[in-house]
Amino acid sequence: MSSGRVSRHARTRMIAAVATVCALSAAPLAPQAVAADTPPDPPYSETYRPQFHFTPQKNWMNDPNGLVYYKGEYHLFYQYNPNGNSWGDMSWGHAVSKDLVHWQELPLALSHDDEEMVFSGSAVVDWNNTTGFGTKENPPMVAIYTSAYKDGGKQAQSLAYSTDRGRTWTKYQGNPVLDIGSREFRDPKVQWYAPTRSWLMTVSLSTEHKVRFYSSKNLKDWDLLSEFGPAGATGGVWECPDLFPLAVDGDENNIKWVLVVNINPGGIAGGSAAQYFIGDFDGKKFTADGKGTYTPPTGTVVQDFEGTDFGTWTTSGTAFGDGPAAGALAGQGTVEGFDGKGLANSFHSGDGTTGILTSPEFTVDSPYLNFKVGGGRHPHQAGTVMEQGPPPAGTVLADFEGGSYGDWTKTGDAFGSAPATGTLPHQQEVSGWLGDGLVNTYLNGDSTTGTLTSPEFTIDKNHINFLIGGGHHPSGAANPTALELLVDGQVVRSATGEDAEALNWASWDVSDLTGKKAHLRIVDDNTGGWGHINVDHIMLSDTKAQPVSQETSVNLIVDGKVVRSATGSNSETLDWASFDLRPYAGKKARIQVVDMNTAGWGHILADRFTAADKPAKSVVQRADWADYGKDYYAAVSWEDAPGGKRYMIGWMNNWDYSGAVPTSPWRGAQSAPREMALRTVDGHIRLTSMPVSSLESLRQRRPATAAGLTVKSTTKPLIGPAAEGKALDIEATFSLKDAERFGLKVRTGAGGQETVIGYDTTTQELYVDRTRSGAVDFNSSFPGVQRAPLQAKNGKVKLRILVDWSSVEVFGGSGEAVITDQIFPDPGSQGVRVFAENGSVRLDRARVWHLDSYRE
16 A cells, blocks of 8 residues: 555655655645636546546545456456545545446445555455355455554554455454554455465565565465565565566466566656566565676766875865765764775764765766765755845744744644744754744654644735745645645645755745735644654745755756756665766766755765766666656556456556645546566566557547658647547657657647657657646656657657546557656647657658547
């Protein structure tokens, strides 16, 4: 179960703190409230409502669960909040389909109760009635789910059963059936393993980056078989594992096993993603195929930190000391992965020191700069400054001075009788507030909760600036620690800390709310890790406050600006990273190793800066991914599908911003179901996926077509109005000529809106650029470019593109390169254009079908 709450708490325990203090929703958490006399949109016609991806009519949905085929129906259960469209009260929603395309939403299947939430899991048909829950004539469907106990937070595996095709369910009285006393033990995937005539469970030890395998004869009594991991990408919790066999290239005599392990954060595109391993399973143990030792590209070493000092590189601050470190420093864990004897290490005197290590200026004359990086995950944030200046001019709404909360209204016990004067007992050091007082809800630790609400005020300036720190539990998610702006009783802006005690400036643009009456509300509804919030100096201003950098990063500076940046992964093990220097050829540049963070993991490690012709690849880049987009997570497959087919579906969202996507009255969508296969691609066995063939049943009439079109250094309509739309199925084949980049732009419209689906011949990558795709400002990690390796085949690049009202899914080649991304364009942005950059490409053929809604 990839719950926002669980994942964030797990992440908190792993990383202690995160860099930037404001996971700021600069846009509303949901569409603005409409006037009472404005009729709502008819169901399933709302602005961003997917037409051929499953969504519930209302409320929050995340992971797909319990995927099983029985009596002509594919069952899709899913993590669901029956009481709202933010994460909470986790239960199993339910839908069924006869073809994996046309879905019928059914009543709630498994409900949370006073003792537990019902987290992710699987379902099987107990054909031989091994459980005794049914009969051999009417075998039961059995759900195996994670009980997330509300008292103490323990996670254990439990059963529920149905004898009426999944329409009604009974929780087993003997629950839980597998309990190891862990708070991080979840997401069981169960299947029948014929060779041993027993049930096989694949389940995650999430924070240990392990998958366990258990065996049972009756689904009730389980024996441990083995463990797998850590392996591959381990930058976040491991969740929602799945294990299944597939024939390689269709050869039934060559069977390999696939272990899917979803990870959050630490995915290939940032945040949530679906990783997989290929190997063998002998009935007890999964063994992944070896990949050999990685050798980075050769090049010219610019700085290897092997000298007694930093040479021509200069330092400011004290974090880097007088010269390279020989490994770990006093108080630091074991440092690994650096080359030679020395490295740059900013842990001098612990995480409390800051500093910058700067290279001399140089002329960019190589395509790539490769280097090793480790330490804290605190990315560089655009718009930050290195030193705190005075606050912008404006009207102070609250500075929490004077020893009281004044006319603010308080509930609960988290806020105490008066503002705090700094760090509270047993708290990490708090910094960054102004004056003598601040809001700090760490009173008696994280166990206290409450709210603090301002008197009404009128918004008469363009910005509301404030200092904020503490826990990262956003408004709209379960148990928030957040500062909220309320207009007409509705939360229209929200901000939270980033699991760090240091306060930093954040700002809301409220220019569209000028003249409105409003309240501010500080909420601490969290009793878990980082279950508190720090706030100070809230003010109205016409100038946006600039946050101070809290990064631990390696930056490339060109023309005084950071143009490339990399950070650690909260690990003392260094890993390869690479900067693409090609856009800056001939320009003057500098390298900076920056530590501006004084909280947990507030240090940076760097080594072996090398100018090279090819990029080095990190462990994450060398891992295998079922999808390279930002929005494909908790991917699991159906059991008992007809014909031995293996179909998979994923939650089309990302925990980085899942609570802030601008949809209502629902939040969350599932991907298009995909048929999975193992294919040999470029000499390596790869897990591939393509949309299920039944999706073609939604295609309208004949497609709009184009053929034999050469495009040179331009962008133009693909076909014309016949190819435009909001729900499309596109097939296109290009022949390479000399263009550096080419492809299609979809959902194009006024104001330059476009989602770019391209192929980069210089890097041999498929990419999706959604930086101008529509609404992107609700979270800083949403806009961006996602890339997937893809080799042209016989000089051609073949694409299959599914465009829906709020998503694109791009399948390159034979499905070895897949990118799934949400987009939120204006409904009027419906254009489809073909483009080529810096040269020519030939579009051999394109076909564009309009797709009907699955509900029609």
